[in-house]
Amino acid sequence: MPADLTYQPKTAIVHLGLGAFFRAFGCVFIQDAMAASGGDWGIVGVSLRSPDTRDALRGQGWGYTSVTLAPEGEQTRWITVLNDVLVAPEDPEAVMSAMAKAEVRIVTLTVTEKGYCHNPATGALNVEHPDIQHDLSHELPVSALGFLVRALQRRRAAGVAPFTVLTCDNLPENGRLVRGLVLEFARRLDPALAVWIESECKFPSTMVDRITPATTAADLARVAELTGCVDAAPVMHEPFAQWVIEDDFVGGARPDFEATGVEMVQNVTAHEHMKLRMLNGTHSALAYTGYLAGHETIADTVADPVLAAYVRRLWSEIMPAVQAPEGVSLTEYADALLDRYANPGIRHRTWQIAMDGSQKLPQRILGSLAANLAAGRASPALYLAVAAWMRYVGGVDEKGQAIDVRDPLAAQLRAASDSADTPEGKVAALLGVRDVFPEELAEQLKRPVTEAAVLLWNKGTRAAIEEGAR
Ligand code: CS2
Numbered sequence: 423m424p425a426d427l428t429y430q431p432k433t434a435i436v437h438l439g440l441g442a443f444f445r446a447f448g449c450v451f452i453q454d455a456m457a458a459s460g461g462d463w464g465i466v467g468v469s470l471r472s473p474d475t476r477d478a479l480r481g482q483g484w485g486y487t488s489v490t491l492a493p494e495g496e497q498t499r500w501i502t503v504l505n506d507v508l509v510a511p512e513d514p515e516a517v518m519s520a521m522a523k524a525e526v527r528i529v530t531l532t533v534t535e536k537g538y539c540h541n542p543a544t545g546a547l548n549v550e551h552p553d554i555q556h557d558l559s560h561e562l563p564v565s566a567l568g569f570l571v572r573a574l575q576r577r578r579a580a581g582v583a584p585f586t587v588l589t590c591d592n593l594p595e596n597g598r599l600v601r602g603l604v605l606e607f608a609r610r611l612d613p614a615l616a617v618w619i620e621s622e623c624k625f626p627s628t629m630v631d632r633i634t635p636a637t638t639a640a641d642l643a644r645v646a647e648l649t650g651c652v653d654a655a656p657v658m659h660e661p662f663a664q665w666v667i668e669d670d671f672v673g674g675a676r677p678d679f680e681a682t683g684v685e686m687v688q689n690v691t692a693h694e695h696m697k698l699r700m701l702n703g704t705h706s707a708l709a710y711t712g713y714l715a716g717h718e719t720i721a722d723t724v725a726d727p728v729l730a731a732y733v734r735r736l737w738s739e740i741m742p743a744v745q746a747p748e749g750v751s752l753t754e755y756a757d758a759l760l761d762r763y764a765n766p767g768i769r770h771r772t773w774q775i776a777m778d779g780s781q782k783l784p785q786r787i788l789g790s791l792a793a794n795l796a797a798g799r800a801s802p803a804l805y806l807a808v809a810a811w812m813r814y815v816g817g818v819d820e821k822g823q824a825i826d827v828r829d830p831l832a833a834q835l836r837a838a839s840d841s842a843d844t845p846e847g848k849v850a851a852l853l854g855v856r857d858v859f860p861e862e863l864a865e866q867l868k869r870p871v872t873e874a875a876v877l878l879w880n881k882g883t884r885a886a887i888e889e890g891a892r
Contacts, residue, residue: 426453426502427453427456427503428457430505431456431461432462432464432505432525433462433464433465433505433506433523433525434463434526434527434675435452435463435464435528435529436466436517436520436526436530436585437465437467437468437531437532438470438529438530438532438570439532439534440468440469440475440507442635443532443632443634444467444532445655445657446488446632446657447590447632447634447659448530448532448590448630449465449503449504451663451665451677452503454681455677455678455679455681455684456677456678458681458682459677459678459681461678463677464503464504465505466504466508466520466526467507468509468517469508469510470510470511470533470537470564470566474655475507476507476508478654479504482653482654484502484504484506484507485504486500486504486657487499487500487501487645487649487651487656487657488500488501488657488659489644489645489656489657491659491660491661493766493767495767496644496648496767498645498656506520508520510564511564514562515562518569518576521570521585522576522577524577527675528588528671528676529573529588530588530590531587531589531591531600532590533591534591534778534781535591535782536778536781536830537591538567538591538599538600538603539551539553539554539603540603542780542781542784542857543856543858543859543860544860545603547602547603547606547607549610554567554568557571557572558607558611567607568607571604571608571611571615574615575608575612578615583622584624584672585672586624586625586670586671586672587600587601587604587623587625589625589627591630592702592782592785594691594698594785594789595627595690595691596627596628597690598625600625601623604623605620623672625670626667627667627668627689627690627691628665628667628668628690628694629665629666629697630664631663631701632660632662633659633662633765633768635658635768635770635771636771636774638769641656641658642654658768660762660765662762664697666684666693667679667684667686667690668686668689669686669687669688692745692746692747692748695744696744696745696746696747696752696755698785698786698789699740699744699786699787699790700741700744700752700755700756700759701759702782702785702786703736703740704733705720705775705786706779706783706786706787706807707733707736707804707807707810708720708724708729708763708772709772709776710772710779710807710810710811710813710814711723711810711883711887712726713776713825714814714878714882714883715728715729715882715883716821717729718769718771718772718773719768719769720763720768720770720775721764721769721770723763724760724764725764728884729884732887733760733763734756734760735802736803736807737752739801739802739803740790742799743790743794743797743799776814776827777828777829778830779811779815780829780831780857780858781829783811784858787804787807788863790804791867792863795866801870802870802890802891803887803891805867805870805871806874806877808867808871809845809849809875809878809886810883812839812849812871813878813879814827815827815852816848817839820883831855835852838854838855839852845875845879845880846872846875848875849871849872849875850868850872853871874886874890877890
């Protein structure tokens, strides 16, 4: 690892959505890049909702501990690339002026899938979304897209070049998706602005990967024990990290990513599909089945032999639906994933990963299913994953306990589930949710997902796996 930063870099990046993931991932890579090659790529972080991270970091000069959770023990490191943290709802003008500054060359984003206010099944902008409605008619926005477009509008008016938009969310062809959404929004605001963005702005796609569970109170105590210092907002993550970025930046302006092992490529699609389907697809499948089987974390889930066999079966169904990036063996990738999931140092809760399933299912699971259907390949384990999601969003677990379902469509999903008493009826109602299932796919899924659901409801998750998807 390069020596740590010996200077405080000037700001050249604004990051929207400052959660644990970007602090454990992008900030660490960018710190490494400057430690290796110099440059000024300091970051102003923006929280789009809560002031918690800002409040926690302010008293420690925006620095924080990054903790690597290796099976053999933890390693800590102090991260110093943040120069400020802004809270958008408190002061949207401060965010706008930070993004409009000519010195800012890149705007990075981790706003989660739902933060793009799009239809997950089609990728189109959801113009009915209240945040988008608000942002189309107010100069000071609330949504990430609103901030991007309004800040680009200011830069254009001031004769300043646009920034590069570098999305780091787990969405397929994420740069192209965000570009489409930004242009759709901009066209509604000012067609000339859209033309300018289309020709001047860059939206490289990226593949990001580092498992980063939410920090808990127990983690804070552990970090104090390890470092002898109280840190109000450390981040906890696995040793593994992989970042693949399309090398397409406005004016070529970017940190020296290569110096830190980031893979700079022309097209990231193959890497993205592999990661979304092989990692995130099985993560979501294990989150629903693991949760229903009574497991708190992914490590607990894969320690259960039935679920471990299930994840292997999932990979055998997913691999034919994935084109391996050049030089990558999918079998080795899957083996490495199982080791990462089994890391006992990581307490990644199934409930955390189960969140926002309506926004995740299409790119994580339904894409593989659609490819297998088109090729006539059987996918019992993937069907069971969809059925487990359906059971989960019904809001009651196998013991009759309520599930705290977090999803932007939670109410709609619950209503669909409650509209029928039988698994057959519930599946039919949930397949009717068009934000998740395109009509044609829903039709094809009806029979096999119903079969999986009947097994799941009647026998419970573990027995359903043993009988139908091993
Ligand atoms: C997880 C991801 O919470 C989730 O949905 O699947 O956050 C996953 O841990 C990361 O994508 C790993 O890179």
